Amino acid sequence: MAIDEPSSPLPALDIPVIDISGYLAGDIKATKTIALQLNAAAQAPGFFQIVGHDIPADLRETLLDRVVAFFALPADQKNALHRNNSKALRGFETLGEQQLEPGYADVKEGFMVGAEVESKNARFLQGPNQWPAKGQGDGLEGTFMEYFHKMRDLSRIMFRLVALSLSLDESFFDDFASGQDSIAMCRAHMYPPVSLEASLKSRGIGAHTDFGALTLLLQDDVGGLEVFHRKTETWHPVKVVKDAFVVNVGDMLERWTNNHYTSSLHRVTSPISDKYRYSVAFFNEGLLDQTIECIPTCLADGEIPLYEAVRVEEHLRQRYGSSYLV
Numbered sequence: 292m293a294i295d296e297p298s299s300p301l302p303a304l305d306i307p308v309i310d311i312s313g314y315l316a317g318d319i320k321a322t323k324t325i326a327l328q329l330n331a332a333a334q335a336p337g338f339f340q341i342v343g344h345d346i347p348a349d350l351r352e353t354l355l356d357r358v359v360a361f362f363a364l365p366a367d368q369k370n371a372l373h374r375n376n377s378k379a380l381r382g383f384e385t386l387g388e389q390q391l392e393p394g395y396a397d398v399k400e401g402f403m404v405g406a407e408v409e410s411k412n413a414r415f416l417q418g419p420n421q422w423p424a425k426g427q428g429d430g431l432e433g434t435f436m437e438y439f440h441k442m443r444d445l446s447r448i449m450f451r452l453v454a455l456s457l458s459l460d461e462s463f464f465d466d467f468a469s470g471q472d473s474i475a476m477c478r479a480h481m482y483p484p485v486s487l488e489a490s491l492k493s494r495g496i497g498a499h500t501d502f503g504a505l506t507l508l509l510q511d512d513v514g515g516l517e518v519f520h521r522k523t524e525t526w527h528p529v530k531v532v533k534d535a536f537v538v539n540v541g542d543m544l545e546r547w548t549n550n551h552y553t554s555s556l557h558r559v560t561s562p563i564s565d566k567y568r569y570s571v572a573f574f575n576e577g578l579l580d581q582t583i584e585c586i587p588t589c590l591a592d593g594e595i596p597l598y599e600a601v602r603v604e605e606h607l608r609q610r611y612g613s614s615y616l617v
């Protein structure tokens with residue numbers, strides 16, 4: 292099946308749900324099990340979900356509520372925060388601006404946020420955020436930034452588990468994931484419903500792999516996220532699991548692990564009910580000057596690295612640059 296064919300009604304691919312509470316509680320036996328589960332899931336399908344994390348339910352719910360309210364603002368108020376005003380891709384983007392799959396401009400709106408960095412000190416993807424004016428989308432900034440900082444902490448935890456899963460020192464990815472200059476981008480999405488007919492010819496977000504190392508996704512209960520299974524060349528829905536984050540391996544981690552871990556194609560089909568779908572993705576992009584090259588524990592005897600070493604900034608400039616239409 293070609294990758295642009297409509298979604299199939301196949302049963303969900305085995306995308307395991309991993310409970311990380313044992314690691315947070317310092318349980319050594321549970322940590323070993325979690326690392327093994329993560330190792331298996333990161334190889335195939337490159338997607339899993341986590342529960343037992345410490346991001347409070349009321350924060351997740353409040354963020355989604357505020358995101359819904361933001362996307363409901365009049366177009367001129369959202370356009371005043373357009374990402375074209377920002378050197379760091381921060382702010383609003385409207386329907387059709389990003390194209391991740393050739394031939395399909397995404398039918399989504401987005402709102403990108405990151406760590407606040409003053410313009411004069413900013414490098415690629417660093418800079419100030421753009422927030423709605425007073426009286427418009429009140430509370431978004433406080434909730435989004437609280438969420439962003441908590442997700443950074445969760446990322447450090449997830450990368451520690453990734454390190455353990457690769458038999459590395461637990462702190463191997465600490466600087467990459469949570470050092471002072473480490474870059475993380477967090478984008479809220481709104482996917483409007485389309486007719487059944489239109490849904491077959493469009494994408495909420497076109498098929499793509501994520502550019503960074505690891506993505507942590509908060510989704511509402513509408514569904515529509517699908518993962519491509521390379522072996523059978525079929526698309527499979529990612530089930531909505533209460534309180535879970537969907538976690539997926541991105542291109543940098545695939546490259547770092549010499550393809551041991553898999554950065555899988557995924558996409559979102561537009562809702563065809565009358566419901567809008569909302570999600571918030573947290574992307575770990577890492578340190579701009581870091582070099583990504585094959586991790587020694589990922590090279591068995593007789594194997595050779597499949598990729599040349601690449602600087603994170605070079606990789607990100609190339610991937611972000613080619614994904615925007617305007």
Ligand SMILES: O=C(O)CCC(=O)C(=O)O
Pocket residue numbers: 478480496501508510516557558559570571572
């Ligand atoms: O909204 C989603 O469920 C997925 C979004 C996504 O894949 C992305 O932003 O890279």
Ligand SMILES: [Fe+2]
Pocket residue numbers: 499500501557
């Ligand atoms: Fe993605």
